[in-house]
Amino acid sequence: QVHLQESGPGLVKPSQTLSLTCSVSGGSISADNYYWNWIRQYAGRGLEWIGSSSNRGDTYYNPSLKSRITISVDTSKNQYFLKMTSVTAADTAVYYCARGWGAHDPVQNWGQGTLVTVS
Amino acid sequence: DIVMTQSPDSLSVSLGERATINCKSSKSIFYDSNNKNYLAWYQQKPGQPPKLLIFWASARDSGVPDRFSGSGSGTDFTLTINSLQAEDVAVYYCQQYSDFPLTFGAGTKVEIK
Numbered sequence: 001q002v003h004l005q006e007s008g009p010g011l012v013k014p015s016q017t018l019s020l021t022c023s024v025s026g027g028s029i030s031a032d033n034y035y036w037n038w039i040r041q042y043a044g045r046g047l048e049w050i051g052s053s054s055n056r057g058d059t060y061y062n063p064s065l066k067s068r069i070t071i072s073v074d075t076s077k078n079q080y081f082l083k084m085t086s087v088t089a090a091d092t093a094v095y096y097c098a099r100g101w102g103a104h105d106p107v108q109n110w111g112q113g114t115l116v117t118v119s
Numbered sequence: 120d121i122v123m124t125q126s127p128d129s130l131s132v133s134l135g136e137r138a139t140i141n142c143k144s145s146k147s148i149f150y151d152s153n154n155k156n157y158l159a160w161y162q163q164k165p166g167q168p169p170k171l172l173i174f175w176a177s178a179r180d181s182g183v184p185d186r187f188s189g190s191g192s193g194t195d196f197t198l199t200i201n202s203l204q205a206e207d208v209a210v211y212y213c214q215q216y217s218d219f220p221l222t223f224g225a226g227t228k229v230e231i232k
Contacts, residue, residue, distance in 0.1 A: 045210065045225060045226050046225065046226075047169070047212060047214075047223040047226075048223075049220050049221040049222065049223070060219050061220075062219075062220040063120075063219075063220060064220070096168055098168075100216075104157060104216050104217065105174075105216060106159035106171055106174040106214065106216055107159075107169075107171065107214075108171050108180065110168035110169060110170070111168065112167075112168060113168055
């Protein structure tokens with residue numbers, strides 16, 4: 001059973017860069033054709049897909065965020081990452097890492113989420 | 120972007136009764152090439168991440184009770200919870216995974232009457 005765990009700073013100052021890590025256990029990030037997603041949720045509702053990456057580095061980003069985000073994968077560490085630049089208060093949310101079966105597939109496995117506050 | 124519109128925003132249902140949640144997409148998410156609707160339903164309980172219930176509009180994920188069912192095609196979809204149980208109190212979201220960006224509905228909160 002795959003397990004995903006987000007980590008990173010809970011507080012980021014405006015205009016700075018947010019960096020989050022998703023650590024994957026119970027399965028290899030190199031295996032199969034899964035897509036590794038970042039999704040955020042505002043104030044208990046409002047889910048927004050940020051983007052996803054395959055283990056080969058094929059990435060898809062939400063156009064509304066594309067200029068500010070990078071998703072990367074480190075297969076040697078079984079981790080993947082989100083980097084978001086120039087954050088504002090509007091980026092305050094719970095950030096989830098989540099695994100999908102493919103680029104155009106539902107998201108089956110979710111981390112517990114980590115709250116990031118921009119202030 | 121494909122806009123997913125859910126209704127109602129919230130729903131109060133008696134234990135043992137049926138709950139029905141609707142989801143409408145701003146464009147068709149049905150593909151003739153594989154005869155599939157790119158629509159999923161998730162359940163989210165307080166303090167937990169969303170949990171996948173239904174994919175391809177009507178296929179239940181492993182371990183999901185059969186009182187949960189999904190239906191619909193094209194742009195109009197429904198999640199039905201038959202014989203509502205106390206543990207079904209949650210917010211339910213639909214999601215399209217046809218086009219990027221993947222998009223979610225705003226959620227429907229299901230409570231016990």
